[in-house]
Amino acid sequence: MSEGLRDKVIVVTGGGRGIGRDIALTAAAEGARVVVNDTGAGLDGAPGDAACAQSVVDEIKAAGGHAIADTHSVAEPGEAEAIIAGAVQAFGRVDGVVNNAGILRDRMFWKMSFNDFDAVMKVHLYGAFNVSRAAAQHFREQQSGAFVHITSTSGLVGNVGQANYAAAKLGLVGLSRSIATDMARAGIRSNAIAPFAMTRMVLSIPGLDTPEFREKNKEMAPAKIAPLAAFLLGDDAREVSGQVFAVRGNEISVMSQSRPLKTVHDARGWTQETLANRFLPNVKSTLYSLETTNEVFAGEVI
Numbered sequence: 001m002s003e004g005l006r007d008k009v010i011v012v013t014g015g016g017r018g019i020g021r022d023i024a025l026t027a028a029a030e031g032a033r034v035v036v037n038d039t040g041a042g043l044d045g046a047p048g049d050a051a052c053a054q055s056v057v058d059e060i061k062a063a064g065g066h067a068i069a070d071t072h073s074v075a076e077p078g079e080a081e082a083i084i085a086g087a088v089q090a091f092g093r094v095d096g097v098v099n100n101a102g103i104l105r106d107r108m109f110w111k112m113s114f115n116d117f118d119a120v121m122k123v124h125l126y127g128a129f130n131v132s133r134a135a136a137q138h139f140r141e142q143q144s145g146a147f148v149h150i151t152s153t154s155g156l157v158g159n160v161g162q163a164n165y166a167a168a169k170l171g172l173v174g175l176s177r178s179i180a181t182d183m184a185r186a187g188i189r190s191n192a193i194a195p196f197a198m199t200r201m202v203l204s205i206p207g208l209d210t211p212e213f214r215e216k217n218k219e220m221a222p223a224k225i226a227p228l229a230a231f232l233l234g235d236d237a238r239e240v241s242g243q244v245f246a247v248r249g250n251e252i253s254v255m256s257q258s259r260p261l262k263t264v265h266d267a268r269g270w271t272q273e274t275l276a277n278r279f280l281p282n283v284k285s286t287l288y289s290l291e292t293t294n295e296v297f298a299g300e301v302i
């Protein structure tokens with residue numbers, strides 16, 4: 001029988017709401033002691049409801065589990081260190097980190113300010129680095145540990161108006177893969193999940209929060225992401241590292257990772273003319289269209 005997450009100590013960033021909340025509840029139900037980290041930020045990162053982490057802790061405790069709340073920001077390295085130090089102080093160790101905290105500052109690229117780009121990078125990419133880096137030393141000393149990074153098809157495939165978010169989320173995939181290769185010999189794993197879930201993040205998209213949209217996508221519950229996240233944190237996934245998955249309702253996809261699709265060689269080297277007359281016609285059918293996430297994941301969620 002699976003051990004689940006019995007006696008493991010798991011840190012979930014952004015665990016006070018949405019997908020992170022369900023991952024925290026599921027990890028606790030699987031036997032983990034959980035650090036629910038959340039600043040309670042508004043969707044754009046402005047200060048919001050700092051009590052949300054504690055209310056998830058209250059839910060976990062009411063169900064007989066063990067958890068503490070933490071309200072440090074993942075975006076600052078010193079605060080990220082405090083999240084991990086808090087886990088070690090409360091529970092004596094740390095076995096898993098879920099980098100899930102996130103904000104959105106959607107704008108068309110020509111209107112995107114440095115601050116919009118910077119704020120999103122700081123939470124998603126720097127935040128994941130900060131918390132992972134703080135945990136890495138503990139993982140190395142105990143020769144075990146697992147990271148799960150919540151990425152997005154916005155980075156893997158594309159979405160309109162999300163250059164900051166897509167850059168951060170694809171950066172996160174590179175970070176995850178690098179942690180996986182750097183730390184494999186120490187028995188440490190790192191994987192990424194691109195979720196689809198009806199949270200405030202999706203419902204904030206103009207025109208989407210309608211009763212029809214909610215009804216059509218009712219299977220896209222945030223709780224559908226938690227089982228795979230918990231599995232990847234546990235020992236039953238000991239052979240799985242450096243991977244990218246997508247979860248949409250009851251579907252789980254293994255996402256492709258970039259490899260050469262077609263290679264064309266010219267022993268004389270390339271000129272502008274041969275690039276136009278030979279290279280381009282040769283590879284044209286392998287070039288990707290500018291399709292976005294909704295076109296790639298077009299089927300109904302069942």
Ligand SMILES: NC(=O)c1ccc[n+]([C@@H]2O[C@H](COP(=O)([O-])OP(=O)(O)OC[C@H]3O[C@@H](n4cnc5c(N)ncnc54)[C@H](O)[C@@H]3O)[C@@H](O)[C@H]2O)c1
Nearest residue numbers: 014017018019039040041073074101102152196197199201
């Ligand atoms: N909902 C989706 O369909 C979807 C799709 C792709 C990716 N994601 C990703 O899933 C993750 C969770 O998003 P969600 O949809 O549950 O949104 P959400 O807004 O409900 O949850 C995100 C949480 O992160 C917290 N947070 C923000 N900044 C923080 C900081 N600096 N430190 C600590 N906590 C912070 C927020 O307070 C919030 O509770 C995000 O990384 C998001 O980018 C979601």
